[in-house]
Structures are given as structure tokens and as C-alpha cells.
Amino acid sequence: MGIAERKGRARAEREQKIITVARLIAEREGWDAVTIRRLAEEIEYSQPVLYSHFENRDAIVAAVAVEGFKEITAALQDAASGSTDRAKALENAAMAYLSFARKHPALYDAMFTLQTSLRFAEPETELELKAAFKVLAAVVAPFCVNVAVVAETFWAALHGLAALERSGRIRPNVRSERIALVVRAIVASGKCTSARG
Structure with missing residues (x-):
């Protein structure tokens, strides 16, 4: 060497x-x-x-966040690949997302709430961030035409649920029912699109 x-x-x-x-x-x-x-x-x-x-603390937070995106990508992939039923894979990914947010609050904050130089949905977006989004897109793809919009909406719903759960503003004992509702909405949106298209 x-x-x-x-x-x-x-x-x-x-x-x-x-x-x-x-x-x-x-x-x-x-x-x-x-x-x-x-x-x-x-x-x-x-x-x-x-x-x-x-360069500064924000750059360190961004580096931690990038590690977090690697970890959440692996967690989402594992969850989604655990079922051949596409709706169940969608549900499993949602549960894995919320579980990740709950188990790693500081890491989740670095990824989604703290100030960093990370950019989302832009050409220069880091590969680790794109990989996480790609997994979310893959689980919604069977149910929609506009995969990017549905994946962003799915992500937004999961992030909102994660934030509300973490702050104790919604009942923790009905997580499964909330996730089932989100999954049904995504599955139904695909049926509606298919019927129109």
C-alpha cells in the first residue's frame, strides 16, 4: 500500500x-x-x-443523514421483499418506515428535519437519497401511472405519521389501521386510474 x-x-x-x-x-x-x-x-x-x-456542523449532520438513507433503504427493501402480495409489500414498507423513524429518532431528524445541504428531487441529489426514494417508488408502482407523484405522497403520509407518532399527538395503538387506510388509498387510486385509462 x-x-x-x-x-x-x-x-x-x-x-x-x-x-x-x-x-x-x-x-x-x-x-x-x-x-x-x-x-x-x-x-x-x-x-x-x-x-x-x-465545513461545519450542518455538513456533519448531512453525512449522518446519508448513512441514515443507506439504512432506511435496506430496511424498506427487506420489508417490501418479504411478500409476493404487492399490497402487503406496500404495507410492510410503510410499517418498516415508521419503525425506523421510531427506533432512530436522532438519525431520522438528521435525514428529514435538521438543516443540511442535502437536496431532494434534484439532479444533484445524493445517490443514497435517490435509492431510498426508488424503493418507495417500486412499492407504489404496481398501483399507479404517475409513480413519482404517488411515491412522494406516500412518503409525505409516512413522514407525517412518523412525526405525529413521535410527538405523541396521535394514538400509537391504531398504527396498523392508519397504514391500512394509506395502503387502501394507494391501491384504490390505481384502480381508478386503470378504469379511466
């Missing part, structure tokens, strides 16, 4: 350590506790070293 390769590997390892520790602090104490100063203390790197990897 050459010097350049070793340096590149060391840099990647430092960057991953920063991301991992930021996520751990956020999971334990919330994102307000994640500062460049705190990360430097926890990791025992100087603040300039952190800034050599990430």
Missing part, C-alpha cells in the same frame, strides 16, 4: 469516526449537544482536524 493510499484510508477512517461519534452523541443527548467543540473533545482531535473534514 502506497503512502497516498494510507493517507486516504486514514482520512476516511477519521471522517467515519466523526460521523459515528456525532450520531452517538445525538442519540444519547439530542442534536443540540453535537457541536464541533464537543466532537473534538470526544474524539480527541483538534477542531481544525474536524474542519478539514467537514
Whole structure:
């Protein structure tokens, strides 16, 4: 292994350590506790070293979010592939989404609520974000013509349910009924489109 390769590997390892520790602090104490100063203390790197990897805290949050999109993509794929029935696959993906949001609140916040430079639905959108959307699109595709619009609506419904559940503003014991309603709406929209088209 050459010097350049070793340096590149060391840099990647430092960057991953920063991301991992930021996520751990956020999971334990919330994102307000994640500062460049705190990360430097926890990791025992100087603040300039952190800034050599990430422009600011928002960039660290974005890096954590990208990891989250990799994880939610895997969770959604696993859930959707667990059934040959397309409506059941849609339901499984919805339940997996809500479960992910509940189990990883700090990560979910990095992905969807905190300020980052991540861009959605644009040509320069990161591949990890596109992959997650692609899974949602795949589970709604059998039921619609305009897959992108239905996938965005499905995502919006899931995000709204996740936010309301996390804040305790809706009853947790009727999640299955809410998901069944969302699934029925998507399945029915496909039938209506087919009948018209």
C-alpha cells in the first residue's frame, strides 16, 4: 500500500469516526449537544482536524443523514421483499418506515428535519437519497401511472405519521389501521386510474 493510499484510508477512517461519534452523541443527548467543540473533545482531535473534514456542523449532520438513507433503504427493501402480495409489500414498507423513524429518532431528524445541504428531487441529489426514494417508488408502482407523484405522497403520509407518532399527538395503538387506510388509498387510486385509462 502506497503512502497516498494510507493517507486516504486514514482520512476516511477519521471522517467515519466523526460521523459515528456525532450520531452517538445525538442519540444519547439530542442534536443540540453535537457541536464541533464537543466532537473534538470526544474524539480527541483538534477542531481544525474536524474542519478539514467537514465545513461545519450542518455538513456533519448531512453525512449522518446519508448513512441514515443507506439504512432506511435496506430496511424498506427487506420489508417490501418479504411478500409476493404487492399490497402487503406496500404495507410492510410503510410499517418498516415508521419503525425506523421510531427506533432512530436522532438519525431520522438528521435525514428529514435538521438543516443540511442535502437536496431532494434534484439532479444533484445524493445517490443514497435517490435509492431510498426508488424503493418507495417500486412499492407504489404496481398501483399507479404517475409513480413519482404517488411515491412522494406516500412518503409525505409516512413522514407525517412518523412525526405525529413521535410527538405523541396521535394514538400509537391504531398504527396498523392508519397504514391500512394509506395502503387502501394507494391501491384504490390505481384502480381508478386503470378504469379511466
